[in-house]
Amino acid sequence: MQSTPFRTPSPRVAVIGAGAMALALAAGLAGGDPPLRIGAVLARRPPAAPAFDGMAVCADAAGLLAWGPDLVVECAGHGAMRDLVPACLAAGVDCIIASVGALAEPAVLADVRAAAERGRARLVVPAGALGGLDALAAARLAGLTAVTYRGSKPPAAWKGTPAEEACDLDALERPAIVFEGSAAEAAARFPRNANVTAALALAGLGPEATRVTLVADPGLVANTHRIEAEGAFGRFVFETENRALPDNPRTSLLAALSLQHAVLNHVAPLIP
Ligand SMILES: NC(=O)c1ccc[n+]([C@@H]2O[C@H](COP(=O)([O-])OP(=O)(O)OC[C@H]3O[C@@H](n4cnc5c(N)ncnc54)[C@H](O)[C@@H]3O)[C@@H](O)[C@H]2O)c1
Structure with a gap:
């Protein structure tokens, strides 16, 4: 053969x-x-x-x-x-x-x-821009007690979202929380963020129990995602600072690579 x-x-x-x-x-x-x-x-x-x-x-x-x-x-x-x-x-x-x-x-x-x-x-459902969901989904098998997500972006990235009602994005001198609530509320109010919050909720504690904080941070040039999880397995913190795709500043390179990895995972005989 x-x-x-x-x-x-x-x-x-x-x-x-x-x-x-x-x-x-x-x-x-x-x-x-x-x-x-x-x-x-x-x-x-x-x-x-x-x-x-x-x-x-x-x-x-x-x-x-x-x-x-x-x-x-x-x-x-x-x-x-x-x-x-x-x-x-x-x-x-x-x-x-x-x-x-x-x-x-x-x-x-x-x-x-x-x-x-x-x-x-x-x-x-790949981890996309987030990463770390393999550990979260494995940890869930023994029971999770808390999953929190903090997504931080430069103020300009929050333009055209309800974050504009939470603060004056053009005048920020320090990080400002623009949303705190469940993953379900976050997905509904911030649909541009729904990919990460929905993926996190699916892999972990579900849309109601997953806590989400969204931050506008004038000190950032890249989007950052921080997941903290606790449960029977112990505790982990996973943080990514993502570069954008050259062709689309709204999409992170890691999200595209995550899809590529998922395809290889499907077709290759051995994949780490
Ligand atoms: N999971 C993650 O972390 C993550 C990260 C980034 C982007 N995304 C998602 O990936 C998707 C694509 O992102 P992108 O940056 O490539 O967007 P994009 O706007 O550059 O491209 C989307 C393309 O899909 C086409 N399209 C839309 N509806 C279609 C339909 N019904 N039939 C055929 N073509 C259709 C559009 O014409 C366009 O060419 C978006 O939903 C985005 O939210 C997910």
Whole structure:
């Protein structure tokens, strides 16, 4: 039998969306060792970037499924995750999602869970920009007593959010708390932050018991995420200071790398 670096000779990986995350994912996988080419993209219009050259372009979920993926990676947004991912799961195709914040809506979570059960497929929720969720999910198995998250960003990153009502973002000279509450409230009031708070809640204590503090900090140039967890396992603190993707200052490089790692985890025979 011919040797292959992957679990199947030619993994059929498709991506939904052709924005910054999809581009970083396609380029990262193609430039990896061994290289892995994404074969199809579901996009509203044919993408122009060279990273998408040679991919089949599909217009809807039916077209994507007709292409025959064994893995779909959603990189398009909360609406696309809600509308397209359940169909893929129900058809038996494993999915990795970037738009985890959509799962903060209990009806959406129930819908994808039911679709995955129906299709006997797996929905993978990567840690994204946060990191540390492998330890949190493992710790949960023996019982967690407290999970807190503190997300800090430069004041300009909070423009256009309810943080503008909590303080004068342009006049800040020291860090200011712009929100304190549950992960459920944080996801509803700060949808741009919902990916991290929803992923944390899913891996840990759930949306009501996970405590969230959001901070505008004029001393920062990068977004930072700090998770503290306590339980039967002991205690951990995990903090990341994230650089942005060159093409999209709203998206962190670690989030794109986390998707890339999740894809490799699916196709590679051995992965740390
Ligand atoms: N989990 C994390 O930590 C994390 C971090 C960053 C971004 N994200 C999420 O990843 C997603 C993508 O981020 P991005 O920076 O690439 O955004 P982006 O705006 O650069 O790209 C999104 C792309 O998806 C396309 N799209 C949207 N709806 C679509 C649909 N229904 N069908 C086909 N294409 C559709 C858009 O046209 C665009 O090309 C967002 O939901 C974002 O919130 C998650």
